[in-house]
Structure formats: C-alpha cells, structure tokens
Amino acid sequence: MLGTPDAEHHRLARRLEEVDRHYRQPLRRFANRLVGDSGRADEIVQETLTRLWQRPRLLDQPATRLRSWLFTVARNLAYDELRCGRRHHEFTTDTDSVIDRHVDDPCAGLADTWVIQRALATLSYDHREVIVHAYYRRATTKAIATELAIPPGTVKSRLHYALRALRHACAAQGVTVAS
Structure with missing residues (x-):
C-alpha cells in the first residue's frame, strides 16, 4: 500500500536520512567556520535538519535548491546565535569567527x-x-x-x-x- 500515510512517512524518513548522510558534514564545517565552536555548530546543523523535517515538501526539491536552502538556514541560525550570544555575552569562541573580524566600511561616514x-x-x-x-x-x-x-x-x-x-x-x- 504505497499511498498510505505510513508509506509516505517512511519515504520521507528515508529521504531525510539520505540528506543527513550527504549534507551533515559539509553543514557542520560551514557552521563551525561561522561560529568557531564545534558544539554550537552541531546544534545549528541539528536545528537545520529539524526545520527540513518540518517542511517535507523540500525533500523532493532538486539537489541544488535543497542544498541552497540548507546552507541558508544554517547561516541564518549561526548569525542569530552570534547576535544573541554577543548581546547576552553568553559564549566565547574557540577562534575568531568570520563575523567578529573588523572590516572597514568605506560608506560608514x-x-x-x-x-x-x-x-x-x-x-x-x-x-x-x-x-x-x-x-x-x-x-x-x-x-x-x-x-x-x-x-x-x-x-x-x-x-x-x-x-x-x-x-x-x-x-x-x-x-x-x-x-
């Protein structure tokens, strides 16, 4: 019975496992570069995959669109965490993150x-x-x-x-x- 809700649920679960196997490490490296902390990077990846599970229609998207969505969500979560942590001074990073580096803005003044x-x-x-x-x-x-x-x-x-x-x-x- 391929059309049953259980069959659809299992299909989506298998697809999520495939996405997890294929994208977890690249997402983890990406998040780690942004936040400079492997533990927080793991949390960001987990939250990214959770958000994907909450939007099952995305699992059927072409690989390039899915990859773009995953990395965008991970980036946004990393930035949100850095802003929140900076505001509350709740964390220290292993290394300077990309966001913390000073960049001269020629338009600032x-x-x-x-x-x-x-x-x-x-x-x-x-x-x-x-x-x-x-x-x-x-x-x-x-x-x-x-x-x-x-x-x-x-x-x-x-x-x-x-x-x-x-x-x-x-x-x-x-x-x-x-x-």
Whole structure:
C-alpha cells in the first residue's frame, strides 16, 4: 500500500536520512567556520535538519535548491546565535569567527560627511575658514592666526561662533548630538 500515510512517512524518513548522510558534514564545517565552536555548530546543523523535517515538501526539491536552502538556514541560525550570544555575552569562541573580524566600511561616514558639508556651506566664509584650518588641517590657534593674519583671540572667537552655527545647521538637517 504505497499511498498510505505510513508509506509516505517512511519515504520521507528515508529521504531525510539520505540528506543527513550527504549534507551533515559539509553543514557542520560551514557552521563551525561561522561560529568557531564545534558544539554550537552541531546544534545549528541539528536545528537545520529539524526545520527540513518540518517542511517535507523540500525533500523532493532538486539537489541544488535543497542544498541552497540548507546552507541558508544554517547561516541564518549561526548569525542569530552570534547576535544573541554577543548581546547576552553568553559564549566565547574557540577562534575568531568570520563575523567578529573588523572590516572597514568605506560608506560608514558617508552620511556624516554629507551633513557636515551641507552645514559648512551655510557658514560665512570667515567661520568656514577657521573650521577647515582647525579641524581638517589640524592647525593650532597660533598657526591659524599666523596664516590668516588675524589675532589669536579672533581665531578663538570665530571658532566658537562657527561651531555654534555649525551645530545649528546640523540641527536644521535633523542631526543632533546627544548631551
């Protein structure tokens, strides 16, 4: 009786065993690279296979689609665990994981740069000039005074009012600094 629910259940169980034999080790290596801990990697693989069992229609998918689904689920579980563990400080890893490595993001300060450029454009020439010298060229008050041929007290005064105007210009763009 091939059409019975028991026969279908056994067919799915055999198929899951095949998938387990074929994908458990590659999934384990993948998860271990992500989380850096073999015990947690085993748990991720087990949860991935459990989720597959809960979606039996996936067992009949082509191998490439099934493989893609398995590795996507394992990756998402690993990332979830790393985020959760990082938030709760519940684990230490055997080695640095791929996620924990610092990567410079070239776009990280882009929004800040745009806000500052727009705010600087609203300043008077004299105020913008002292800001550029002080913060972009890292010049001292004395060096700015010498270069601009103005007294050091004037540099300090312009810098004070320029920063205040810059703060207001940023606030007008919706950007504020928490006190």
